[in-house]
Amino acid sequence: MRAWLLTDTTGIDAFTLEEVDTPEPGPGEVRVALRTTGLNHLDLWVAQGLPAPAHLPHILGADGAGVVDALGEGVDGIEVGDEVVIDPSLSCGSCDRCLREEITQCDEFGILGEHHTGTFAEYVVVPAGNVLPKPPGLSWEVAGSFGLVTATALRMIERARLQKGETVLVCGIGGGVSAAAMSIAVARGARVFVTSRSPEKIQWAIDHGAEAGFDSASEFSKDMAEVGGADVVIENVGPATWKQSLRSLKKGGRMAICGATTGPKVELTLPVLWFKELELIGSTMATHAQFARALHLVASGQVEAPVDSVHDFDRLPDALRRLESGEQLGKVVLAR
Numbered sequence: 001m002r003a004w005l006l007t008d009t010t011g012i013d014a015f016t017l018e019e020v021d022t023p024e025p026g027p028g029e030v031r032v033a034l035r036t037t038g039l040n041h042l043d044l045w046v047a048q049g050l051p052a053p054a055h056l057p058h059i060l061g062a063d064g065a066g067v068v069d070a071l072g073e074g075v076d077g078i079e080v081g082d083e084v085v086i087d088p089s090l091s092c093g094s095c096d097r098c099l100r101e102e103i104t105q106c107d108e109f110g111i112l113g114e115h116h117t118g119t120f121a122e123y124v125v126v127p128a129g130n131v132l133p134k135p136p137g138l139s140w141e142v143a144g145s146f147g148l149v150t151a152t153a154l155r156m157i158e159r160a161r162l163q164k165g166e167t168v169l170v171c172g173i174g175g176g177v178s179a180a181a182m183s184i185a186v187a188r189g190a191r192v193f194v195t196s197r198s199p200e201k202i203q204w205a206i207d208h209g210a211e212a213g214f215d216s217a218s219e220f221s222k223d224m225a226e227v228g229g230a231d232v233v234i235e236n237v238g239p240a241t242w243k244q245s246l247r248s249l250k251k252g253g254r255m256a257i258c259g260a261t262t263g264p265k266v267e268l269t270l271p272v273l274w275f276k277e278l279e280l281i282g283s284t285m286a287t288h289a290q291f292a293r294a295l296h297l298v299a300s301g302q303v304e305a306p307v308d309s310v311h312d313f314d315r316l317p318d319a320l321r322r323l324e325s326g327e328q329l330g331k332v333v334l335a336r
C-alpha cells in the first residue's frame with residue numbers, strides 16, 4: 001500500500017509518500033481500506049516531536065473512515081464490505097479502568113497515529129471494537145474527520161456537566177475541539193460565548209449559534225461579567241487566555257481543559273479557587289460510548305461537523321500547511 005511516512009521530527013517537510021507492506025489484521029482486528037482521513041493539530045505536534053513517535057519512520061493520522069476489507073480471527077458482527085467510521089481511542093481493554101469503560105485513564109491509553117500506526121495510508125488495522133457502522137446519510141468527508149475533535153469536545157462538555165440554560169465560554173473558537181464544543185453547547189440549549197483573535201471566526205461562531213464573541217487578547221472577563229459570568233469555560237488555549245478564562249467563571253463555575261496550544265504553564269491564585277468554589281477539570285479524548293454519542297449527534301444533524309477543505313491523498317503536505325495556517329474553518333480532509 002502507499003503511506004505517508006514521517007521520517008524525522010522536523011515538521012511538514014519530513015513526510016514522504018512511500019510503498020510499504022499492507023498490514024494484516026491479527027486476532028480481534030479488522031483492516032479498513034480508507035476513503036477519507038481528517039487532519040488534526042495532534043499530527044502537526046507529533047511531526048515536530050511533541051511527543052516524538054516511539055519509532056521512525058511512522059504513519060500518523062487519528063481520524064478516518066472507509067470500507068472493511070479484511071477480518072482477523074474471532075471477529076464477529078463485522079463483515080468485509082461494511083462502511084465504517086474509526087474511533088481513534090486505544091487502550092489495553094483488560095485493566096480495571098478499561099473494564100469500567102474509563103479507557104482514557106488506562107495506563108496504555110493512546111490515540112491512533114500518535115503512538116500506533118495511523119490513517120495517513122491506504123489501509124489501517126484497528127481492533128474490531130474501534131469501528132462503528134457509518135450512518136448511510138453521513139458524507140465520507142465528515143465521517144472521516146469529525147471523530148477526534150467532536151468526541152473530545154463532548155467529553156469536556158459532559159465532564160463539565162453543562163446544563164440547558166447555562167452560560168458557556170469557549171476559548172479559541174478557530175480550533176477544531178472548540179468549534180465542536182460550541183456546536184454541542186448550542187445543541188444543549190446553553191448560552192454560548194466565544195473568543196478568537198479573528199473577527200471572521202467570531203462572526204462565523206455567531207452565525208452558528210453563539211450569542212457574542214470577544215477578542216482572545218482582550219480583557220474578555222469584563223464582557224463575561226456583563227452577561228452574568230460563565231458557568232462553564234471550555235479551555236484549550238493555555239497561558240494566552242488562562243487569566244481571563246478563570247476570571248470569567250462565576251461562583252461554582254467549572255473549567256474543562258483538554259490542551260494548551262500556547263504553552264504548558266499557567267499561574268493560579270489559589271484563594272480564587274476556594275472563595276468562588278471553582279472546579280478545574282482535566283479531560284482527554286473520549287470513551288468508546290462518548291465517541292458513539294458524538295457520531296449520533298453529528299449523523300442526526302444536531303451537531304455540526306464542518307469541513308474546511310478536501311485534499312487529494314497525494315497532497316498531504318498542502319493539507320497540513322492549510323491546517324498550520326490557522327485560517328481553516330472546520331476540518332481539513334484527505335480523500336482517496
Ligand SMILES: [Zn+2]
Nearest residue numbers: 092095098106
Ligand atoms: Zn486498560
